[in-house]
Amino acid sequence: MKRSVPLTIVFVTAVLLIVAFFIPHKPFGDLQSRFLNWYTIVSGFTFLLGLDSLTRHHLVRVFRRVEGWGYSLVLVLALFATMALGFYSWFKFQSPFALRAPFMWLYTYMIIPLQSTMFASLAFFVFSAAYRAFRIRNFAATLLLVAACLVMIGNVPLGSAFWHDIGSLVHAIIPGVSVDKLTALEGFASIKDWLMSIPTAAAGRGIGIGLALGGIAMSLRIILGIERTYMS
Amino acid sequence: MIASLFLAALVGLTPPGAVTARDNPNDQGGAVVVTWTAPPQTQADSTRPDSSVVPLAGFRVFRSLHADTGFIQVTEQPATSTEYIDSDSLLRDGVPYYYRVEAFSATDSARSAVVGPVVSSAQWFNTTLINILVATIVICALFLIYLELARKGAKMYIRKIAGLDAIDDALGRATEMGKPILFSFGLGYITDLVVIAALPLLRKIAKKSAEYSTRLLVPNSDPIVMTAAQETVKEAYTEMGRPDFYNADNVNFLTSDQFGYAAGVDGIILREKPGAIFWLGYFYAESLIMAETGHSVGAIQLAGTTETTQLPFFVAACDYTMIGEEILAASCYLRPEPIMLGTLKGEDFIRFWLIVLVTATVLLGTTGAILSKQVPILNNIFETVVRWATPAY
């Protein structure tokens, strides 16, 4: 009973949604959006669970004076201060994101700089990962390195300037070759466009088709009750 | 200028032509499609005046319950428009309506004859989805055939996945070093297939961690996933006879914010210095921030995600990466029963025929393009195949 009821619900819901995809007539036509709306409502409530877990974890660290408890205190205070500012801005300015609202000040001067800094730090991590990983160990790794360099240089104005210099050098060696015609080819940018449009897109499509098939297989296993690990 | 005004006064507008009204097909009712053509000797572009034509301002569509009276305007459309789908909330299925269309300019208007009665209704099948229905039936049938073959005991070979084989080594290494294990679902929701696929792996890792008494940390970005993770870990520990080993603080919620989660996980990695890290779930740009931090503390890292844009980062930063649907197949490897393997083989069979179909279509299209003058039928066949294979919704 503990297993069979959830499995039956999964099977019936899945078959209903698959059938509803093909049937526009009510009540099938808007079944998908109805289920998605129910999920959105339920998941909104589960944030209370997350809030409970977070505050309890950090309050315990504060009360027990565990190492680093000061950071936990900052987290808890920041959490409640943000909530308070949000509610205050909502009541006073009809929206927490009204330009003069205190919450918008928090957003503009704390959330934007913090989030964009974290994203920007990705550049440093990409650099160290690339420096370590892009080594000429074998043919595939060499190809990866060359492709990465070509895309990087084709993606910035430096590539155009460099290509122009190459054109000038070729013209100096072979005067018959026109610098303007060679520059107009925009070699690095064209190669980058080709790499992004053709091999990358082909690989992306291939992996995407594989993922779609894997998704169908896994979904069928879940619908037929073969895969039950999500039920714990 | 004067001549065009004089001409407009003399000639006047003629009504829109070929006005039709029919039920909007393949919908849930409550909609009628009205089409028309622009009247002759009109032009929509008033920025290029031509004295021989009348500048058109637009069209008005009227609807009524009766053929001769009670028309109300339902819309005003621009001069370039030739179709309007009336899905007004007042429109009722099963009720006959009459329509007419009026062309208007700055100084004149002309109404078409009344068309109708037209009755809107809901359809029981969306005919534009026939190709998807056929594909769904064929694919599901193939999977079921392979499931049945598997049940009957057919031998099914599947290749090894290096990442899955390395899980035990990674766990052993972390235990020897006396360091904890970190497991992350990333930013995935419980509705993501990859998160559901990662749960059996979490269970396996939790059982090993209970066996070796190695701490398992599972920071989460979604409360529902956190709940599922807590249940999985608790049950795994109970199964291994170590329910006391479970600590809810180790399977907790950090934040649902992308970079807040990355910062939190980085902090955990730098403080706890795990010996093994498992990135199995849905990741976005924060993936490399976390994976590089994991590398900096010397952890052995295994990653698997269906987000193709993050795979290159994991390949660069991690020791093992499961690419594409390898992680979706993970549960079949953990439980290599015939019935599980049957779905994998079905997947492979369908993939093979997809490759054949795509290759044949590409060859057909390429040959058709090259020989378009000599053998035009090839191009026609190619376009028919592409049209049939493309969903129209």
Added chain:
Amino acid sequence: MTFWQRISTVDRRILYVLLCLAVALPLILKPKTQVRVSEPVRSAFETVDKLPEDAVVMISIDYDPSSAPEVQPMLIGLLRHAFKKNLHVIVTGQLALGLPLAEIALNQVGPEMGKTYGKDYVNIGYRPGGSAMMIGIGREIRDYFRTDYKGVPLDSFAFMRSVHNYRDIGLLVSLAHGAVAEQWIQFVGGRFNQTIIVGCTGVNAPSLYQYLHSGQIKGIIGGLQGASEYEALIGKPGSATLGMPAQSAAHGLIILLLIIGNLGYIISRRKKKQ
């Protein structure tokens, strides 16, 4: 450890300092650069440019503050272009934390271009629903958005009275940093035949080229480079163009150090074999 071994295993902190200098110095010195416009960005520009006056453009803010340095210049460029063409703009979004960025951009560009809120553009805000909401707008936008983000009824805005669903929207622009753009393409482009262009972070751009080639989208503005190209096309350089020298220097440094690192790796490997 030999010199070449040291080169191939240099401390990551030294790399970070070099990168920091490579990015910071051009931002301070502000050298001029020439921006070359790529086909996907040109195509996106032309899609907006071809819209008739008074056409409606819906811009979906599907990014958050983390991607703002890359994507916000695209939004500002698009707004400038749209307002210059006298197009009506509806702003919405799939990420609640992204809408304030739209508010900041609208408050900057609207008065600059002489446009008024309510008459020329409207911010209808965020509603939860994801793909259900995307599909729902295809029937009637008021099923999800009866008011703008401040609670003013949509029908009080003159141009919104004739906007009911995607048939009344000339162009949909998704400015995204993740998979949301693909949802617009699959659920709205496929189902309602809506014309779509996408602005995205550099990391996401490669995954969208396949949609461009199949004609499912009409243009891509990818990353800071794409934003600078769009600024060049509208003739108003902004923060993206300012960032290009820094990006050039950073890329150049990375390529140089990759070459040097590999040289160190090859030479130290050869010496080890000997």
